[in-house]
Amino acid sequence: MFAYLLEKLSVWFETAERRRREEYLAQSSDIVQLEKRIRSLETNGYTL
Incomplete structure (x- = not known):
C-alpha cells in the first residue's frame, strides 16, 4: 500500500x-x- 501511494505521489510531482x-x-x-x-x-537540470 505504501509503495502504491509513493508511486502515485511521484507521478503527481512529475506531472x-x-x-x-x-x-x-x-x-x-x-x-x-x-x-x-x-x-x-x-x-540547469530543468529547475526554474
Missing part, C-alpha cells in the same frame, strides 16, 4: 513539474527565446 516547464517555454515570444529557454533548462 506538475512537466506542466511548469511547458508553461515556462510557452511564454517565449519567438523561436530564438524558446531555444534559449530550452538550452537553459537543459543546462
Whole structure:
C-alpha cells in the first residue's frame, strides 16, 4: 500500500513539474527565446 501511494505521489510531482516547464517555454515570444529557454533548462537540470 505504501509503495502504491509513493508511486502515485511521484507521478503527481512529475506531472506538475512537466506542466511548469511547458508553461515556462510557452511564454517565449519567438523561436530564438524558446531555444534559449530550452538550452537553459537543459543546462540547469530543468529547475526554474
